[in-house]
Amino acid sequence: xxxxxxxxxxxxxxxxxxxxxxxxxxxxxxxxxxxxxxxxxxxxxxxxxxxxxxxxxxxxxxxxxxxxxxxxxxxxxxxxxxxxxxxxxxxxxxxxxxxxxxxxxxxxxxxxxxxxxxxxxxxxxxxxxxxxxxxxxxxxxxxxxxxxxxxxxxxxxxxxxxxxxxxxxxxxxxxxxxxxxxxxxxxxxxxxxxxxxxxxxxxxxxxxxxxxxxxxxxxxxxxxxxxxxxxxxxxxxxxxxxxxxxxxxxxxxxxxxxxxxxxxxxxxxxxxxxxxxxxxxxxxxxxxxxxxxxxxxxxxxxxxxxxxxxxxxxxxxxxxxxxxxxxxxxxxxxxxxxxxxxxxxxxxxxxxxxxxxxxxxxxxxxxxxxxxxxxxxxxxxxxxxxxxxxxxxxxxxxxxxxxxxxxxxxxxxxx
Amino acid sequence: xxxxxxxxxxxxxxxxxxxxxxxxxxxxxxxxxxxxxxxxxxxxxxxxxxxxxxxxxxxxxxxxxxxxxxxxxxxxxxxxxxxxxxxxxxxxxxxxxxxxxxxxxxxxxxxxxxxxxxxxxxxxxxxxxxxxxxxxxxxxxxxxxxxxxxxxxxxxxxxxxxxxxxxxxxxxxxxxxxxxxxxxxxxxxxxxxxxxxxxxxxxxxxxxxxxxxxxxxxxxxxxxxxxxxxxxxxxxxxxxxxxxxxxxxxxxxxxxxxxxxxxxxxxxxxxxxxxxxxxxxxxxxxxxxxxxxxxxxxxxxxxxxxxxxxxxxxxxxxxxxxxxxxxxxxxxxxxxxxxxxxxxxxxxxxxxxxxxxxxxxxxxxxxxxxxxxxxxxxxxxxxxxxxxxxxxxxxxxxxxxxxxxxxxxxxxxxx
Numbered sequence: 001x002x003x004x005x006x007x008x009x010x011x012x013x014x015x016x017x018x019x020x021x022x023x024x025x026x027x028x029x030x031x032x033x034x035x036x037x038x039x040x041x042x043x044x045x046x047x048x049x050x051x052x053x054x055x056x057x058x059x060x061x062x063x064x065x066x067x068x069x070x071x072x073x074x075x076x077x078x079x080x081x082x083x084x085x086x087x088x089x090x091x092x093x094x095x096x097x098x099x100x101x102x103x104x105x106x107x108x109x110x111x112x113x114x115x116x117x118x119x120x121x122x123x124x125x126x127x128x129x130x131x132x133x134x135x136x137x138x139x140x141x142x143x144x145x146x147x148x149x150x151x152x153x154x155x156x157x158x159x160x161x162x163x164x165x166x167x168x169x170x171x172x173x174x175x176x177x178x179x180x181x182x183x184x185x186x187x188x189x190x191x192x193x194x195x196x197x198x199x200x201x202x203x204x205x206x207x208x209x210x211x212x213x214x215x216x217x218x219x220x221x222x223x224x225x226x227x228x229x230x231x232x233x234x235x236x237x238x239x240x241x242x243x244x245x246x247x248x249x250x251x252x253x254x255x256x257x258x259x260x261x262x263x264x265x266x267x268x269x270x271x272x273x274x275x276x277x278x279x280x281x282x283x284x285x286x287x288x289x290x291x292x293x294x295x296x297x298x299x300x301x302x303x304x305x306x307x308x309x310x311x312x313x314x315x316x317x318x319x320x321x322x323x324x325x326x327x328x329x330x331x332x333x334x335x336x337x338x339x340x341x342x343x344x345x346x347x348x349x350x351x352x353x354x355x356x357x358x359x360x361x362x363x364x365x366x367x368x369x370x371x372x373x374x375x376x377x378x379x380x381x382x383x384x385x386x387x388x389x390x391x392x393x394x395x396x397x398x399x400x401x402x403x404x405x406x407x408x409x410x411x412x413x414x415x
Numbered sequence: 416x417x418x419x420x421x422x423x424x425x426x427x428x429x430x431x432x433x434x435x436x437x438x439x440x441x442x443x444x445x446x447x448x449x450x451x452x453x454x455x456x457x458x459x460x461x462x463x464x465x466x467x468x469x470x471x472x473x474x475x476x477x478x479x480x481x482x483x484x485x486x487x488x489x490x491x492x493x494x495x496x497x498x499x500x501x502x503x504x505x506x507x508x509x510x511x512x513x514x515x516x517x518x519x520x521x522x523x524x525x526x527x528x529x530x531x532x533x534x535x536x537x538x539x540x541x542x543x544x545x546x547x548x549x550x551x552x553x554x555x556x557x558x559x560x561x562x563x564x565x566x567x568x569x570x571x572x573x574x575x576x577x578x579x580x581x582x583x584x585x586x587x588x589x590x591x592x593x594x595x596x597x598x599x600x601x602x603x604x605x606x607x608x609x610x611x612x613x614x615x616x617x618x619x620x621x622x623x624x625x626x627x628x629x630x631x632x633x634x635x636x637x638x639x640x641x642x643x644x645x646x647x648x649x650x651x652x653x654x655x656x657x658x659x660x661x662x663x664x665x666x667x668x669x670x671x672x673x674x675x676x677x678x679x680x681x682x683x684x685x686x687x688x689x690x691x692x693x694x695x696x697x698x699x700x701x702x703x704x705x706x707x708x709x710x711x712x713x714x715x716x717x718x719x720x721x722x723x724x725x726x727x728x729x730x731x732x733x734x735x736x737x738x739x740x741x742x743x744x745x746x747x748x749x750x751x752x753x754x755x756x757x758x759x760x761x762x763x764x765x766x767x768x769x770x771x772x773x774x775x776x777x778x779x780x781x782x783x784x785x786x787x788x789x790x791x792x793x794x795x796x797x798x799x800x801x802x803x804x805x806x807x808x809x810x811x812x813x814x815x816x817x818x819x820x821x822x823x824x825x826x827x828x829x830x
């Protein structure tokens with residue numbers, strides 16, 4: 001059961017002019033389930049992507065990067081679940097290329113205009129024939145209002161589909177942003193991967209689209225962690241169809257700021273949904289770090305707390321075992337040259353409206369009461385706020401607790 | 416149940432001339448258990464220590480560092496369990512100082528000749544009065560053959576006491592090395608801390624003792640991890656009494672090499688015992704990384720594998736889910752300027768005499784059979800060997816699996 005998250009209704013996901021989606025059951029790994037998705041893009045769409053930093057990145061990630069670098073207008077996204085096509089060497093690259101070629105023939109486009117994505121078991125070969133055999137059904141299914149079915153088709157062991165949609169106005173013209181995502185880093189037992197696809201009918205100049213994508217990723221998908229395992233397949237794609245009639249070419253305009261704010265809201269909703277559906281998650285935890293020298297050290301401290309198995313099990317147990325949080329802050333190693341002064345660090349616990357100071361001056365706050373800490377640790381939505389007392393930068397990281405269920409799911413033999 | 420580890424018998428722990436140990440039950444946190452230990456050192460002993468890198472390090476760690484820096488010959492080590500005296504601010508420093516002063520008066524030495532160590536709950540005040548009240552009993556109990564009782568007295572939630580002892584000859588003179596340890600990083604639910612104390616009757620010149628200690632730590636206590644949580648109290652102390660008549664003043668001598676080898680063997684035995692007794696551990700896993708540019712990047716890759724919850728749960732499940740190991744190698748980030756070439760990486764699984772190649776050329780080895788992987792993953796002692804194919808450096812890291820029991824222990828409310 002995800003923590004306070006429900007998939008939006010199909011009717012709440014606005015179509016994005018210029019994007020059509022189709023799904024099919026291709027029996028990639030299991031029969032009788034939607035495991036193949038195609039996003040068909042009208043001519044003139046601009047597409048930008050960010051991908052995993054994992055050196056063992058999947059074959060489709062290599063192909064996507066190459067096709068985007070070639071700069072040919074992307075016309076189709078091809079997504080399969082079941083097999084990640086990662087750790088498959090040369091053969092995997094050939095397999096990814098073959099699927100792009102097959103789809104490009106069916107759509108009468110260049111194969112470099114196809115961007116492939118895979119999610120599933122690592123180290124297993126992609127069943128190219130079955131995938132290609134499923135493509136005609138995908139194409140026959142293409143519709144502008146299929147975001148909801150696509151959100152379900154890209155699921156692997158997700159327990160809920162993840163989608164978000166926003167509408168707003170720029171210069172009196174209506175702009176739509178709709179997106180879907182799946183997974184959560186590498187928290188899935190064998191189904192690696194986080195995928196995120198967001199489209200808008202705003203027009204954004206190519207270099208600016210890259211900037212917009214990176215700013216949105218930095219505020220959303222790059223702020224979440226369940227277990228700190230970086231997947232081999234992570235991909236986040238932003239599509240700008242331009243069919244709203246709005247064209248944004250300057251980052252200093254109000255229009256860019258409006259689009260950026262709305263895009264970050266959608267990306268954040270999709271990213272947080274992944275954590276709310278995290279393996280065995282019973283709590284959604286925000287680690288907000290402020291007072292840092294720069295954003296990077298704030299994130300470093302945030303991740304140290306978010307990745308600590310001791311902190312995560314304490315949240316699972318609703319145990320205000322705050323020494324574990326201080327210890328994690330203490331070993332974040334932000335301070336090779338400029339040591340963290342722990343006497344200036346302050347830590348708060350918060351939930352709902354109430355926030356309590358738990359630590360200051362290197363120890364427990366005089367005003368702290370164990371029962372107050374226990375009450376907040378018992379909630380499903382908890383914030384840990386950390387003030388490093390050494391600057392004005394801030395960053396937030398989102399994670400979940402570590403439960404028996406996490407171990408059960410990940411210890412299950414692949415079946 | 417620790418993995419293939421049993422505490423040595425008292426008779427197997429050789430006394431070290433110049434060191435006497437005494438224990439007492441001071442009811443620091445719980446009644447009727449040995450929780451206070453004193454090591455009394457004859458004049459002329461040389462002592463070196465390495466401590467946690469955690470910025471939130473405990474008050475006794477601050478005091479130990481200061482007393483060792485003052486260079487006054489240490490004459491006594493004072494160790495309490497139950498309360499870590501960490502995250503206790505100024506008050507904690509005063510408490511640690513008071514206990515040193517009390518013991519120094521009883522032993523008629525300078526308080527700067529006492530080195531204090533605490534292990535237990537963080538953020539709770541040290542009960543100074545009860546601790547001081549227990550000191551006379553400790554002193555009355557001082558004996559050269561009390562290593563075994565001391566090993567038990569420094570336990571917190573360890574399930575077995577950890578001790579090791581070696582005898583060998585240098586230039587025809589018999590040298591003894593005996594040591595004890597407890598805990599494992601911060602894997603204990605609330606009882607923070609790894610402590611290690613090793614004594615030898617060899618004489619080692621002061622600067623050389625520092626070097627010897629760091630070399631031994633780098634090969635042993637700095638190569639283990641259960642959950643990657645660095646404790647606030649970690650301390651590793653090496654005592655050289657010199658009473659064997661052997662004096663070592665030059666690192667280039669055969670005598671130094673002999674002593675170093677024996678010391679590393681003892682330190683490794685104590686460090687590995689901590690992992691074998693790791694929370695919920697059902698398997699002992701060695702991650703041996705070779706072919707690296709330098710030792711540091713080998714350790715980085717080793718820890719990435721050793722800290723991955725996905726790898727650790729796969730070991731718990733005896734699931735040869737090898738993609739998780741490749742993924743961990745891939746995100747170890749050793750390669751900002753000099754990217755890891757995954758096509759040159761090779762990975763083997765080994766147990767007992769048999770070793771199998773599981774991955775090469777960026778994917779699964781052609782010769783690999785799932786049933787062979789499953790057989791090895793089912794063993795209690797498993798080695799993962801990684802060849803990075805980019806240099807000649809090597810390093811080994813030791814860890815255990817991640818089980819339900821780990822979550823249970825750490826999710827238990829402090830009691």
